[in-house]
Amino acid sequence: MSAVKKVNTEATSALYDFEEIKLSDKLYTKFATKMYELAGVDLPFTPKNHALIRNRIVKLLRRHSLKSYEEYWGLLERGNNDLIQEFISALTTNMTSFYRESNHFDFLQKALPELAKKCGNDLRMWCAAASTGQEPYTIAITACEAQAEMPSAKVRLLATDIDLQVLKKASVGTYEEREMQGLPPVQRSKYFEKVKSNGDEFFRAKDQIHNMIRFAQFNLMNPKYEFQHKFHVIFCRNVLIYFDEATTKRVIDNLTSCLAPGGYLILGHSESGNVKHSNLKPLSRAVYQKI
Ligand SMILES: C[S@@+](CC[C@H](N)C(=O)[O-])C[C@H]1O[C@@H](n2cnc3c(N)ncnc32)[C@H](O)[C@@H]1O
Known part of the structure; x- marks a missing residue:
């Protein structure tokens, strides 16, 4: 059991000095294994990952007024779905921005009119790790920008993530100025409106893009991806x-099975190294077409 030092504050109450609480290697492994089982996120034992788990779970100790990682592990083991969701949320990395890896959106804007023709103007897209929403809103904006060349197209976009907290933010579609990074001023004023709350200014996605997107929780670890279309x-x-290599392969197989022939799979720039699939033809950086 870790020793916990009590720190006297100016107030009469005493707070625990959470920085002093140690995370043993054994417990680290339990947390990392749990995350792997739940989300496929692979956290091999390294000083960096150890610090990551420690720093993120210490926030949960504070939230639940616990004094050690052992106590938190006990709570998690007995825990309900809310605790599991909170654990997943704490250990996922949600970094994102508008127009991230922007060549993908140039590609999409050019590809959409042709795709719309092929699919009878009923375009369906999926953003499978949508985080706080900047990525699906960028996809929706791109579809709007292509609309002049596919005037009859109906565009539907499913945005999913394993993390319910980020998904909630994405579905609200309201951002602080710092979260708008990457969105050019023209698109910002065309697709977002300024709103005020408690004297602070926010940017809210307009209906034109908001209504195009359906948000839902989806774990890429699901053994089968079953969608109607x-x-x-x-x-x-x-x-x-x-993800590790085996998980990556499984996920790519599943994603490919969800693509219509001629459809596109778009991965992150640094993620194309492991893609070997007989039905996927590489087109440009991290862009594949199902053959
Ligand atoms: C670094 S963000 C990337 C966000 C966005 N795709 C982008 O490129 O900007 C990774 C996202 O993947 C989500 N994620 C992690 N494991 C997942 C899983 N097993 N299933 C679905 N989403 C997952 C995380 O919650 C997080 O929001």
Whole structure:
């Protein structure tokens, strides 16, 4: 059991000095294994990963007024779904931005009119690790920008993530100025409106893009991906980097099975190294077409 030092504060109450609480190697392994089982996120034992798990779980100790990682592990083991979701949320990395790896959106804008023709103007896209929403809103904006060349197309976009907290933010679609990074001023004023709350200014996605997107929780570790329709475009970017080789292969197989023939799979720039699939033809950086 870790020793916990009590720190006297100016107030009469005493707070625990959470920085002093040690995370043993054995418990590290339990947390890392749990995350692997739940989300496929691979956290091999390294000083960096040890610090990551420690720093992220210490916030949960504070939240639940616990004094050790052992106590938190006990809670998690007995825990309900809310605790599991909170654990997943704490250990996922949600970094994202508008127009991240922007060549993918240039590609999409050019590809959509042709795809729309092929699919009878019923375009279906999936953003499979949507985080706080900047990526699916960028996809929706790109579809709007292509609309003049596919005037009859109906575009539907499914945005999913394993993390319910980020998904909630994505579905609200309201951002602080710092979260708008990457969105050019023209698109910002065309597709977002300024709103005020408690004197602070935010940017809210307008209905034109908001209504195009359906948000839902989806774990890429699901053994089978069962959707009613095939997708014409799937974005699954900057999440495979957290998976090991076997998991990556399984996820790519599953994603490919969800693509319509001629449809596109778009991965993160650094994720194309492991893609070997007989039905996927590489087109440009981290962009594949199902053959
Ligand atoms: C670094 S963000 C990338 C966000 C966005 N795709 C981008 O490229 O900007 C990775 C996202 O993958 C999600 N994620 C991690 N494991 C997942 C899983 N097993 N199933 C679905 N989403 C997962 C995380 O919650 C996180 O929001």
